[in-house]
Amino acid sequence: MRRIGNLRTALFLARKSIMKGNKWALVFVILALSLSFVNLNFVPAVLSGARDTLEKQLINTLLANVVIDPKDDKYYLDHAQQVVQKIGEVPGVAGVSAHLNTSAFIEYRWKEKDSPSDKGKSGTWAVIGIDPRQEAKVTAIHEHIIEGSYLDENDRDAIVLGIEIAGGDAAQTAPNLTLGGARVGDKVRLTYPNGVQREYRIKGIFRAREMLKVDHLAFVTRQEMASVLGRSIFNDRASQILVRVDETSNEKWLIQEFKDLGISGEIRSSQVYGSALSSMASSFGIISSLISGIALAVAAIVIFIVIYISVLNKRRETGILRAIGIKGEIIIYSYLVQALFYAIVGVVLGWLILHFLLQPYFVAHPLDLPVGLVSLAVEPATVQNSILSLVIAAILAGFVPVLIITRQNIIKTIWGT
Amino acid sequence: MIKVKDLHKVYGKGLTAVHALKDINIEVEPGEFVAIMGRSGSGKSTLLHLLGLLDTPTSGEICIENMNISKLPEKKKVRFRLDKLGYIFQEYSLLSELTALENVYLPALSIVWQNNYKKRATEMLATVGLGERLKHYPNELSGGEQQRVAIARALINEPRILFADEPTANLDATSAQVVLELFGKLNKDLGQTIVMVTHEPDDEKYVDRVIWLKDGLVEKESVSR
Numbered sequence: 220m221r222r223i224g225n226l227r228t229a230l231f232l233a234r235k236s237i238m239k240g241n242k243w244a245l246v247f248v249i250l251a252l253s254l255s256f257v258n259l260n261f262v263p264a265v266l267s268g269a270r271d272t273l274e275k276q277l278i279n280t281l282l283a284n285v286v287i288d289p290k291d292d293k294y295y296l297d298h299a300q301q302v303v304q305k306i307g308e309v310p311g312v313a314g315v316s317a318h319l320n321t322s323a324f325i326e327y328r329w330k331e332k333d334s335p336s337d338k339g340k341s342g343t344w345a346v347i348g349i350d351p352r353q354e355a356k357v358t359a360i361h362e363h364i365i366e367g368s369y370l371d372e373n374d375r376d377a378i379v380l381g382i383e384i385a386g387g388d389a390a391q392t393a394p395n396l397t398l399g400g401a402r403v404g405d406k407v408r409l410t411y412p413n414g415v416q417r418e419y420r421i422k423g424i425f426r427a428r429e430m431l432k433v434d435h436l437a438f439v440t441r442q443e444m445a446s447v448l449g450r451s452i453f454n455d456r457a458s459q460i461l462v463r464v465d466e467t468s469n470e471k472w473l474i475q476e477f478k479d480l481g482i483s484g485e486i487r488s489s490q491v492y493g494s495a496l497s498s499m500a501s502s503f504g505i506i507s508s509l510i511s512g513i514a515l516a517v518a519a520i521v522i523f524i525v526i527y528i529s530v531l532n533k534r535r536e537t538g539i540l541r542a543i544g545i546k547g548e549i550i551i552y553s554y555l556v557q558a559l560f561y562a563i564v565g566v567v568l569g570w571l572i573l574h575f576l577l578q579p580y581f582v583a584h585p586l587d588l589p590v591g592l593v594s595l596a597v598e599p600a601t602v603q604n605s606i607l608s609l610v611i612a613a614i615l616a617g618f619v620p621v622l623i624i625t626r627q628n629i630i631k632t633i634w635g636t
Numbered sequence: 637m638i639k640v641k642d643l644h645k646v647y648g649k650g651l652t653a654v655h656a657l658k659d660i661n662i663e664v665e666p667g668e669f670v671a672i673m674g675r676s677g678s679g680k681s682t683l684l685h686l687l688g689l690l691d692t693p694t695s696g697e698i699c700i701e702n703m704n705i706s707k708l709p710e711k712k713k714v715r716f717r718l719d720k721l722g723y724i725f726q727e728y729s730l731l732s733e734l735t736a737l738e739n740v741y742l743p744a745l746s747i748v749w750q751n752n753y754k755k756r757a758t759e760m761l762a763t764v765g766l767g768e769r770l771k772h773y774p775n776e777l778s779g780g781e782q783q784r785v786a787i788a789r790a791l792i793n794e795p796r797i798l799f800a801d802e803p804t805a806n807l808d809a810t811s812a813q814v815v816l817e818l819f820g821k822l823n824k825d826l827g828q829t830i831v832m833v834t835h836e837p838d839d840e841k842y843v844d845r846v847i848w849l850k851d852g853l854v855e856k857e858s859v860s861r
Contacts (some may be wrong), residue, residue, distance in 0.1 A: 224745065224746040224747055225746055228742070228745040228746040229747070231738075231742075231745055232742075234730075234739070235733045235734055236733055238733075239731060239732075239733035239734075273687055307672075350669070352806075443684065536731055536732075539725070539729045540731070540742075541714070542688075542690055542717075542723050542725070542729075543717075543718075543723060543742070543743045543789065543790070544714060544715075544717045544718025544743050544746075544793070545742070545743065545746065546711075546714050546718075548713070549746060564706065573749075629691070630685055630690055630691050631688045633725075
């Protein structure tokens with residue numbers, strides 16, 4: 220019963236202090252807390268957004284959802300057409316594409332070279348043979364053509380280049396490491412490792428903005444690649460098979476299904492395959508935690524200072540409260556209720572700013588980072604953690620100064636002597 | 637009602653120690669209106685602080701209603717202060733964020749059985765002549781009115797003893813007279829025990845007995861009205 224009375228008094232004192240206290244101080248505290256909340260969430264949201272962008276790019280442009288590689292002791296996957304057909308029939312699979320991968324020495328304006336030792340505009344890059352129709356169901360490179368057009372099934376003398384091979388103003392690689400501005404319609408000469416030399420017309424240039432690899436790739440049709448490597452054998456071989464799954468499907472379950480079908484090869488999800496991304500995500504996590512930790516410390520100090528000043532300003536009133544018989548614990552509760560009120564209102568306001576102001580803004584105007592266009596990815600776990608952290612920080616920051624004051628001698632508290 | 641035995645209060649330690657009270661022995665009977673008088677520094681406020689449980693004696697005993705309250709643990713002291721004692725300060729001691737009515741019923745809020753605290757507070761304010769000022773905040777009241785609100789607040793839990801520390805020191809003559817007459821009325825009509833510290837010789841006429849302090853000792857006692 221006594222506790223009810225204590226709580227009633229504490230709530231009454233807290234309510235009156237909030238309602239009748241200094242309005243500007245109230246606005247300042249709540250604003251400081253809401254901005255702290257935004258701060259706690261903003262950087263992790265940007266980093267999560269960058270990670271999501273990388274992940275999406277990796278899936279959309281390089282690896283799809285599931286990657287099937289030859290066993291360690293083999294160079295190629297055999298019976299590629301049969302495998303593609305089998306996988307394509309599994310429910311939940313949206314597309315399958317068999318790749319024939321090799322590398323080639325690519326030259327541009329080779330006729331302008333002074334001598335065979337002149338590097339000119341050339342370099343060695345990976346070249347992938349694809350079935351354009353199947354590939355379009357698996358990766359989204361066809362959506363990233365910035366000049367010209369994508370390959371057709373029957374193209375034999377056409378090639379599509381990544382922007383970092385073609386070079387030019389849009390490329391980020393140093394000009395001497397690209398073809399120095401090759402354009403659609405221009406010719407390039409490819410020398411394959413087996414000595415076969417072919418000339419191709421640049422049909423399209425793409426810029427997928429995938430940071431690690433994709434924009435450094437060149438694509439020809441599978442038919443063309445098979446003819447270069449040796450049609451009779453390579454028509455039914457693949458260096459790698461990429462599988463795109465429906466959004467609702469479970470990758471792990473599908474991988475097990477593929478294994479059960481007896482498909483011979485290393486079957487891995489793109490997340491397992493993209494280990495570079497995992498380490499990047501882990502680094503982002505560490506950076507995010509560090510920044511959040513600092514933001515939380517700043518928020519806790521702000522709350523502490525504000526409540527400490529408030530307690531000091533009301534030192535005499537606190538003494539009077541104790542002198543008229545109000546228990547120290549009631550006074551502590553009343554400050555805790557105030558701190559909790561500041562924290563909750565600050566969190567709600569901060570969430571509104573984040574959810575209705577910053578998120579829509581960054582969706583409309585994403586950050587143009589080297590990894591691609593990044594918008595905020597606010598994760599529920601981060602929001603939950605920051606709410607919890609701020610509330611705990613507010614309670615501690617409110618508790619300590621008032622505890623000090625209520626432990627002092629009443630006369631000293633009232634008269635300051 | 638109040639029995640003080642060999643009460644001693646020392647501030648500080650060693651060479652800088654100040655003996656504010658030296659072996660004080662006094663008694664106050666139920667229903668008595670007692671004034672503690674003396675020059676500045678005589679120890680009268682220190683004595684009132686100790687009697688009101690706002691401070692702890694260095695040695696000696698304070699018994700109220702045969703209970704040695706100087707030995708009570710802190711939590712029980714707080715409860716005793718809330719239930720049995722009322723305290724009025726020299727300076728206006730109202731909480732600025734509360735109205736007159738809220739200031740008065742605040743000490744009753746934490747006592748759950750006090751469900752009619754608003755009604756009682758209204759009655760108390762009417763008793764001190766402020767029935768029309770319930771919703772006024774302290775900064776909207778005169779010094780005398782604020783002190784009367786403080787008296788109403790001190791009385792809300794029906795204390796056995798009312799302690800007043802120079803309650804008229806900051807008031808003009810007219811307001812001071814109103815406050816002292818109010819004390820007299822409470823004492824006479826309700827039998828309220830009152831212990832008041834004052835340095836105004838004129839206040840003597842309102843009280844039953846005066847205890848004179850000098851240099852931390854009881855100099856003399858005189859029966860007044």
